[in-house]
Ligand code: ZN
């Protein structure tokens with residue numbers, strides 16, 4: 557039996573504790589940057605497993621390190637934050653929590669993206685690896701990251717010298733629970749998640765009475781022209797073979813029918829899969845907005861503010877090959893390939909900053925029969941609640957077990973005795 561199978565045969569020894577932790581976390585979700593209770597519980601448990609823990613990194617981030625002899629260093633990452641969503645899953649452990657968001661509004665809070673699964677799985681994997689140190693060698697770094705949903709949690713940890721606080725990783729690994737057959741894992745080479753940018757644009761006119769447009773520069777007409785013209789960026793400037801999305805999600809101007817306002821504000825969302833396409837579209841947006849402002853006789857330069865930025869996630873080839881091989885060996889035909897996702901993640905900010913190869917995979921969280929029935933009926937989009945839905949609720953098992961097994965299996969592809977013997981000359 558190899559090290560992976562030897563360690564994972566002990567899953568039953570952690571199952572009850574892991575399920576309890578998960579249900580408690582699901583019932584007590586915390587918004588981005590507010591993950592105090594979660595971080596405290598994680599720090600307590602990781603310390604009890606024998607890890608050296610550091611908390612409060614970049615606000616609420618936790619790093620836990622276990623040094624176990626000479627060998628590679630593997631970083632495993634879980635995100636901890638929840639979303640302002642009112643849970644409607646009907647689960648016995650559903651959240652009824654509310655919290656104050658960054659704008660000061662009281663909002664419902666729910667683990668609608670499954671980050672509670674990620675935390676519980678990383679705790680479980682850490683405990684199994686700590687309990688069976690005789691079966692591997694090297695250094696394990698467990699990273700519990702805050703504020704993934706706002707796109708600035710990883711950046712905040714980096715700004716707080718995260719990489720200087722830990723041994724340099726040879727590889728960084730992360731996973732996400734997604735709609736799909738529970739018990740299955742899925743890897744992908746190359747681009748896996750899009751980059752995302754939100755852009756707030758303010759254009760200026762000259763306000764006045766609605767009855768005397770000749771004395772004004774109307775920012776409503778100007779904004780309308782920009783919205784239409786922006787539709788040509790993807791359709792006319794980007795190759796049809798290159799996936800990209802540009803959405804104007806918000807447009808605000810004026811207060812009353814007979815007043816021409818002074819300005820208009822629009823918010824755009826951009827998704828791309830290469831840095832070159834991202835830059836090309838950002839340049840086009842700027843060019844179009846500036847040109848339309850000139851065309852309208854706008855009295856003042858437009859203002860651009862980029863926010864909620866997420867980096868591109870591009871899986872490293874060698875690391876992905878190594879994880880995919882380990883998954884095939886352990887999971888057999890429960891290991892498959894992941895489709896390109898239009899969602900975004902800030903995980904890659906950390907490996908990119910440290911020049912660390914990384915790979916990011918998916919695990920299914922849907923009851924297998926329910927999922928297969930939806931596939932047969934071509935009703936996956938309609939019938940299977942996706943991440944961020946108030947109905948999103950991964951089935952408890954085999955989701956937790958599979959996420960735990962995936963982390964242990966992937967980590968041992970570097971830390972396991974066999975892997976190190978295979979890598980030796
Ligand atoms: Zn999410």
Ligand code: ZN
Nearest residue numbers: 669670671732
């Ligand atoms: Zn997520």
